[in-house]
Amino acid sequence: MSFYLQRPEWQLSAAQEQEYRANCWRRDSYAGAISIFIIVGLLFSTFWGDILIVKYYDLGISAASIYTVFLLIGLRAFVTLFTLALGIWLYKHRHRPRYETYDVFLFVWMLLLVPMMLLSETTRPTTYYTGSIFHLGLVIMMYIVLPQQNLYFRTLPPLLFTTGFIYIYSSMKQPPAYFGFASIYAVFIMANLVGFVVSYMTFTMERQRFALDREKDRLVSLLAQGKEELEQKNRELMREKELVASYEADLRKQEVQREKMRTLQAQIKPHFLYNTLSTIAYYCRKQPEQAYSLIGDLSVYLQGAFKLHTEQINLENELQLVRAYLSIESARMEERLKTEFEVEGDFTACRLPPFTLQPLAENAVRHGLAPVVTGGTLKIVAKEEADCYLFEVIDNGTGITEEKQADLLAPHKRDNDSGIGLANVHERLMGLYGSGLRIHSQVGSGTSISFCILKRTKGN
Secondary structure: OOOOOOOOOOOOOHHHHHHHHHHHHHHHHHHHHHHHHHHHHHHHHHHHHHHHHHHHOOOOOOHHHHHHHHHHHHHHHHHHHHHHHHHHHHHHOOOOOOHHHHHHHHHHHHHHHHHHHHHHOOOHHHHHHHHHHHHHHHHHHHHHHHHHHOHHHOOHHHHHHHHHHHHHHHHHHOOHHHOOHHHHHHHHHHHHHHHHHHHHHHHHHHHHHHHHHHHHHHHHHHHHHHHHHHHHHHHHHHHHHHHHHHHHHHHHHHHHHHHHHHHHHOOOOHHHHHHHHHHHHHHHHHOHHHHHHHHHHHHHHHHHHOOOOOOOEEHHHHHHHHHHHHHHHHHHHHHHOEEEEEEEOOOOOOEEOOOOHHHHHHHHHHHHHOOOOOOOEEEEEEEEOOOEEEEEEEEOOOOOOHHHHHHHOOOOOOOOOOOOOHHHHHHHHHHHHOOOOEEEEEOOOEEEEEEEEEOOOOOO
């Protein structure tokens, strides 16, 4: 059977339980150190009191009774030393789950106290010594053992020690016959009752405060964690919103580009078809083979114009489209138009939007070379450079004034004759590559229109 009361538990987290045990360890360390100090003080005060009583107090008893007094003094010294040793051992082994040791300690004390209580009522001289031993044992036992086992008793040992000290001090001042076992028992009962009530009340309030503090810390931690999680979620939502907005913007941009391509590719004027068909009809009567070739060129041109699903093509396809167009125009203009193609470098990886070079060639033919009576030349240049592909359309026609150069690249400016103006090509190049057309012209000396397409790299 156990003589101690278990400490009540409540639900705590692992970190809170560790913190609570650390606080208990510090409290028990202080209590143990104070206990040892008090035990040593009681030990010296006990021997000092015995010497004074034996030396200066006339007991009026026989030599045999004196031997009994010294025997009791030795017994008290043994009990005190035993308590001191056991207190040191308990201090070193605190918080260990060996509760049976405390039960043995209490049981040994009961065995020692029973004969002391019996002897306390036999003779008056022994009442003081046995009573002192009895009460001293209770004080030390309550001060060392109970705080280790139950927090309800943590204020009880100081109260017991105070009452015990008053009792021992008063016993040294007055005849010990006035104080017997009954007074000690009454002091012990009252101290237990008062100490238990006070300890229970204070511990209940402290437990509630401790629980409230832990709950407050937990709520603050949850709020901080929740705030951080909300901020993280908000950042993620903002990033997702930005990605969605960017994706939608890209979709809209692509759709606009597709719509522009469809519109541009559908803007082949009937006037061009009428002129081409008239030219073919003319050659059918005089040069059937040339008419047959022109029909093939027109077919190639129309196939390139109506490939709506194609967003980018290679240079060979674009040059094929330009050759077909210039072949038709050369047949119509005869000696007034001569064409040259200059391609230098590897254009295998080059991709460009359809109808990029053709509008430049068409603009040069209709506005630069058409007014020329004879000797008109149109040169298509494609060169591979270190970081880009350079394309240039050069003619020796009438040239363009500076005012008209700025007007040619104005937004939404379209050539009424050709269907796809330079402004549209410039706008597409700016949207895809960040750079558009560059025009160099001098009135009476011809015009050069060029643009660059950056090479594809891992970072581009």
